[in-house]
Amino acid sequence: MAGTRVVLHRVTPAAQGPVDSAVTAADGRFRLAFTRDTATLHLLSARHHGIEYFSTPLDNRESGGEEAVTLVVHDTSSRAPISLSARHVVIPRAGEDGTREILDLVLLRNSGVNTRVAPDSLGASWAGPLPPGSEGLDLGESDVSPDAVVRRGDSAIVSAPISPGEKQLALQYHLPPGRREFEIPVGAEPVSMSVLLEEAGGTASAPGLARTDSQTIEGRSFQRWSGDLQPNATVRVLLPGAGPNAAPIIAGMVSVLALALFVAAWRALPGPRIASSNRLIGEIALLDTRHQGREADTPPEEWAHYVERRGKLKAELEAALARESGRR
Structure with a gap:
């Protein structure tokens, strides 16, 4: 999905919050860089129709390289079956x-x-x-x-x-x-x-x-x-x-x-x-x-x-x- 802002969040035992963001290209792709640390969690979020969606935690191993992440958002309905x-x-x-x-x-x-x-x-x-x-x-x-x-x-x-x-x-x-x-x-x-x-x-x-x-x-x-x-x-x-x-x-x-x-x-x-x-x-x-x-x-x-x-x-x-x- 094009034109969507993706936010990178950093979570530690002492604090958490956004540290960077990027806007998706025409094909929905984006790129963000961060420093891996085994004591820190990083995850991504994107807002769609007023709802925030989060990724699973990113690979925090210091030896890790580039990581492909798919962040899924959804349309909304008041009739979706639960x-x-x-x-x-x-x-x-x-x-x-x-x-x-x-x-x-x-x-x-x-x-x-x-x-x-x-x-x-x-x-x-x-x-x-x-x-x-x-x-x-x-x-x-x-x-x-x-x-x-x-x-x-x-x-x-x-x-x-x-x-x-x-x-x-x-x-x-x-x-x-x-x-x-x-x-x-x-x-x-x-x-x-x-x-x-x-x-x-x-x-x-x-x-x-x-x-x-x-x-x-x-x-x-x-x-x-x-x-x-x-x-x-x-x-x-x-x-x-x-x-x-x-x-x-x-x-x-x-x-x-x-x-x-x-x-x-x-x-x-x-x-x-x-x-x-x-x-x-x-x-x-x-x-x-x-x-x-x-x-x-x-x-x-x-x-x-x-x-x-x-x-x-x-x-x-x-x-x-x-x-x-x-x-x-």
Whole structure:
């Protein structure tokens, strides 16, 4: 596409921003030069119909030569089909006050060629059901901005553009104290779903949902149910009461859930993030649900990112457990 400005971005742990740009020629080609550094990420962006599109990270090996990069942009449509390809819900044990914070990983797929946009300022590019009676809605670092996701009643409303491919949303909400059961609506389309529930006394049930292998992480056990659920199905979750030794839940952002490294670096906020052991264990459980036993079917780069990400989360978990132990 001719006449489009392509921007080169530099991302380091301390700062990020544009460093150079070029305008595409009649054949859509462009050329930009940069100095490679293994401690720095570089990526490209271009704006089309008001939407910014990013490339994957450029080769940062110092021995690298010229690199051919294809940066894809898309036309927009308010009718581009968006499907829910998977959903993973992690329910940790309750905090001392009985509140349960829930991690809800939603994977959206745009299988078309156009970017889905909201029809107007009050509309949504996608909306999905939340458990009735749950409260609040925060977004971890996902493929959309936290400002673009809000709660209306018992629905999560996304106003951000959804470009072709798969997008990940890390939703977080909570159940108030005293809830011993709740329901998770599936919505109007079929979905592959997993429910991970800490504490042996809890259960999850729905037509098509079956108990599978449990996971033990740092001595904490999660029961797991998974299956392909039909449209308008409802998962019924029964919860045990809060135990006297339940770990307190600390407010803070949910970290990246298996997102690409450049997205995390590009959207990282300054300053440390303090995450609770509950949240970190939930993230490890989600990562393991998606990757364990699938190394042969996973691209090497993605598998390496999973191993690296899990190692970092485990280190954060050890630090969080030490902090929480020191406060008791």
